[in-house]
Amino acid sequence: MYWYDYFRNEDLEDDEFYCPYMEFMSRQQQQIGGPPQFGGMPPQMGGSPSQMGGSPMGPPPNITPSKKNAQAKFMPGTFAVDPGSLRPCRFRYVYIWPRRGRGFWAWLNYVGRRSASGFRWTGNRWVRFGIDLREIETFICF
Template sequence: MYKEYEDDFDRYEELEDNVDEFVCPLMRQGPFGQFMPPFGPGFQGPTQGGPFQGPASGPPSGPPPNFTPQQSAAGGVGTFAVDAGAIRRCTFRFVYIWPDRGRGFWAFLVFVGPRSVAGWRWNGRRWVYFGMDLRRIESFQCF
């Protein structure tokens, strides 16, 4: 289903186009095929004190900033340096993520859980919904 290429972004994009869109396991499908919050209307989710936000909230209306930020020297502090409390302030904002393997990328986070994040990832052409384990993030920077 998913195969990661560390330095070959073009091959990743080819695979991505052939894979069904990622759906957060917490989401449930509604009667008309749309995805709905897992706990019903009015649930006060863990981010921003509002309802759970997922693919139904839609991606940002435009592309991310047109620059690649420099990773700070303190960026690679070590394994398990990124925690939910640190990255939560980046919810509903553009964030540049440097994973522990592969190239960095722009994202727009809509969910931060105790061990993972989810949101929209820019693949160079469009926004694609994704989820990621916090242990796989080496560093990040919010904008």
């Protein structure tokens, strides 16, 4: 048995392949009504726009937090921020102190093994940004 036979449906012709993603999308189409939306943003299944990958609705808090109160204190020899410690800060206001440069407010939509992305506050608006977890010295969530 070849690896692609695992995804093959028994009642299909030999030249047709079974695609689990397309089956999932057809079930979603039946549940929410209307055709599946391809390209751009995925179909909205609920939640606020800010929790579905968009920027927050308003500006961050007016305070600049103290670095002493940061949740994630690291030893000087620490190589990177642990993604597990940053993941609970998704869809919340986060103040980030990078290893180089000034601290800034962020709204994180994604935290991966090596990077995080979302929106950064410039002082008057949110702009998209991404950062390597090795570049974060410490952070605090609100």
